[in-house]
Amino acid sequence: MKLSQLEVGETGIVKEFTDLEMSVKLMEMGCLPGEEVRISRIAPLGDPIAISVSGYQLSLRRFEASTIILQ
Amino acid sequence: MKADIRVALVGNPNTGKSTLFNILTGLNQKIGNFPGVTVDKKTGFCALPDGRTAEIIDLPGTYSIYPKSKDESIVFSVLADKSKGMVPDLVVVILDASNLKRNLLLYTQIADLKIPVVVALNMIDVSEKAGIKINIDLFAKKLGVPVVPISARKNTGIDKLKNAIAFANSVALQQDTIDIESIAPGIIAQIKGEMQVDNPYVALQLAHQHETLSYLSTTESDRIEQLEQEHSFHSQKAQATETIARYNFINDLLYDTVTKPEAAHDETISNKIDKILTHKVFGFVIFFAILLFIFQAIFSWSAYPMSLIEDLFIWLQAGAAKVLPAGPLSSLIIDGVLAGLSGVLVFIPQIAILFALISILEDTGYMSRVTFMMDKVMRKVGLNGKSVVPLIGGFACAVPSIMSTRTIENWKDRMITIMVTPLVACSARLPVYTLLIALVVPNRNVWWVFNLQGLALTAMYVLSIFSAIIVAFVMKFILKARERGYFIMELPVYRMPRWKNVIFTMYDRSKTFVLQAGKVIIAVSVILWVMKSYGPGDRFARIDKQYAQPQYTKTMTPDSLTKVIASEKLENSYAGVFGHVIEPVIKPLGFDWKIGIALISSFAAREVFVGTMATIYSVEGDADKLQSVQEKMHEAKNPQTGQPVFTLAVAFSLMMFYAFAMQCASTVAVVYRETKDWRWPAAQFAYMTALAYTASFIVYHWLK
Numbered sequence: 001m002k003l004s005q006l007e008v009g010e011t012g013i014v015k016e017f018t019d020l021e022m023s024v025k026l027m028e029m030g031c032l033p034g035e036e037v038r039i040s041r042i043a044p045l046g047d048p049i050a051i052s053v054s055g056y057q058l059s060l061r062r063f064e065a066s067t068i069i070l071q
Numbered sequence: 072m073k074a075d076i077r078v079a080l081v082g083n084p085n086t087g088k089s090t091l092f093n094i095l096t097g098l099n100q101k102i103g104n105f106p107g108v109t110v111d112k113k114t115g116f117c118a119l120p121d122g123r124t125a126e127i128i129d130l131p132g133t134y135s136i137y138p139k140s141k142d143e144s145i146v147f148s149v150l151a152d153k154s155k156g157m158v159p160d161l162v163v164v165i166l167d168a169s170n171l172k173r174n175l176l177l178y179t180q181i182a183d184l185k186i187p188v189v190v191a192l193n194m195i196d197v198s199e200k201a202g203i204k205i206n207i208d209l210f211a212k213k214l215g216v217p218v219v220p221i222s223a224r225k226n227t228g229i230d231k232l233k234n235a236i237a238f239a240n241s242v243a244l245q246q247d248t249i250d251i252e253s254i255a256p257g258i259i260a261q262i263k264g265e266m267q268v269d270n271p272y273v274a275l276q277l278a279h280q281h282e283t284l285s286y287l288s289t290t291e292s293d294r295i296e297q298l299e300q301e302h303s304f305h306s307q308k309a310q311a312t313e314t315i316a317r318y319n320f321i322n323d324l325l326y327d328t329v330t331k332p333e334a335a336h337d338e339t340i341s342n343k344i345d346k347i348l349t350h351k352v353f354g355f356v357i358f359f360a361i362l363l364f365i366f367q368a369i370f371s372w373s374a375y376p377m378s379l380i381e382d383l384f385i386w387l388q389a390g391a392a393k394v395l396p397a398g399p400l401s402s403l404i405i406d407g408v409l410a411g412l413s414g415v416l417v418f419i420p421q422i423a424i425l426f427a428l429i430s431i432l433e434d435t436g437y438m439s440r441v442t443f444m445m446d447k448v449m450r451k452v453g454l455n456g457k458s459v460v461p462l463i464g465g466f467a468c469a470v471p472s473i474m475s476t477r478t479i480e481n482w483k484d485r486m487i488t489i490m491v492t493p494l495v496a497c498s499a500r501l502p503v504y505t506l507l508i509a510l511v512v513p514n515r516n517v518w519w520v521f522n523l524q525g526l527a528l529t530a531m532y533v534l535s536i537f538s539a540i541i542v543a544f545v546m547k548f549i550l551k552a553r554e555r556g557y558f559i560m561e562l563p564v565y566r567m568p569r570w571k572n573v574i575f576t577m578y579d580r581s582k583t584f585v586l587q588a589g590k591v592i593i594a595v596s597v598i599l600w601v602m603k604s605y606g607p608g609d610r611f612a613r614i615d616k617q618y619a620q621p622q623y624t625k626t627m628t629p630d631s632l633t634k635v636i637a638s639e640k641l642e643n644s645y646a647g648v649f650g651h652v653i654e655p656v657i658k659p660l661g662f663d664w665k666i667g668i669a670l671i672s673s674f675a676a677r678e679v680f681v682g683t684m685a686t687i688y689s690v691e692g693d694a695d696k697l698q699s700v701q702e703k704m705h706e707a708k709n710p711q712t713g714q715p716v717f718t719l720a721v722a723f724s725l726m727m728f729y730a731f732a733m734q735c736a737s738t739v740a741v742v743y744r745e746t747k748d749w750r751w752p753a754a755q756f757a758y759m760t761a762l763a764y765t766a767s768f769i770v771y772h773w774l775k
Contacts, residue, residue, distance in 0.1 A: 020307050025559050027314045028135045030173035040342070044351045045447040048456075048558055054172045057341075057562040059443050064557055 453547025
């Protein structure tokens, strides 16, 4: 399952990434395998989304979220 | 001032780094440039408890030592480039105690550069409130560095931090965090050997960053490139391995030293605010209401200080006229320098208000919500959510706005933002618009509430935003992307604005504007004055001679004689000759040679228009009656037809020209500074002039 498939309020645990370039940027921001992520909100126009991860809020586009595979 | 030690401040964005910098240095700070790059370097001095003085360098906020934007790339250079003697004696790493995990990534990277480190554990009050318990002694012991809990906002723990800075070891004693050599053993060993680098992490970073590091020579960079090939070094894979290793270290460290409350405190205040501010409907309504408020504030709050500044200059000019003996020098000072200065300084209130409001929006965390809400729309037209900030700033002045595009990581997005920002109706266009609208649009209400003049002005602002969006959309297809765009961004928790920071930003930006734009405007005023006051060959002498003849001196009153001479001289001055030369080109737009002079001089700065109009038409006005520029322009007649010069068609054609043309030397200069390539400002100048000519042509012939 991909992170982009979660609804607001749902949580998941990051398993792996499908895109090396994005994974490097996401991991730097504390979004890495084993971390719990939760969809906090979706932007008014449906994209980007905001997730809460390692204790703070991170915003990313749906495409970027689709490169994150959950357990 | 001579400093005894050099201290660099490093930390993630939104950790209170600049607040701490302001506390440590007070008003004792200055902004310069890092050598060779256009990144602002903020430095200041701080008196230490042992009597020594520390020079504090504020490095740009970054999440990691791997740079994602122009600003961030300076961090590694400063910490690793030993050749310029810039390497600090000590690094203070600021960590947000309420968000330690992500903050510690940067700490572990800095620590591995083996420069002495002191950790400032900021927002300790916030984290305690949230129930996070940190065993600070154990934490410090495990890292091997002094750890000082502080709250920069509440100004607590600062003395202890100064103590820690004063008594820090001069050698790096921190614990190793990860095994660096194992990430890329071959290439690290070889770079260490060949380039006299003794630190393995510096060697690894050279392998990663050699293409963008300005301090490496081309041969060194090429050699590293060659080594990368030999060892089949893959930058992103190596970075991924390193990041995972670092987070393993961090997780172990936090497991032993930090306990978090079990209950997830879901409904934080920040979340509640976000529910309203990023709401599907209210989110946009509130955003537009805030924009409207900003415009209102810029125009209404600035009216009084602006008229004060204008009065001050009128008083100065009158005073100078009394004190100085009449002649070219007094004319140069009064009509050249002072007129030019007042043209710049009068904008300070507007610029200061705009920057104060924008910095409040940034400081509270609202601006990142705006980028969050607008990203999808902006992306459709080839921009980025982060382009919203410079575009809004463009309503005040394109110069600082273009500088603020540095936060946009994606090259293509940044370039398009730079290219379209000058189209946004900046404050320098405002005096031109108000003057021309007042001239031709009747001051009455339609549908009871809407003032016709106000509507015309609003239309110009709306037009500017639309034109920026359309041009951006076109450029999206012209420019080729260099890298993939992404939008991975922290949404910081909402906070009260720190008023000191707001005032600092306001002061900083206004100063930049005055210095950047001021130089150009004064230079242009002086050049324009020379071009108006002198003519080619003996034309002026001939005019004087001609009107000295009895048939003129006898038949005309002295007043009207001076008027005729002055007007003849203007037509025969360098400016007048030049105006006549370009008249055929601008005639299709409805402009005569006098407007031509104003247009040409406005290519240095738009606001010059009003002043130029004033001087050009002043020669025709009655000497006894001090008329306003508007009245003079209103009475201006075409000598051939006897019809008024400023008809509705001419005024709107002129406004179109000012809306689109790149009439700002400071913007051209700043675009060059930011892009480091003359082709960008040249292309921008060309496309904007073409747009301006076309729009003016269409509007003139439509309204004629």
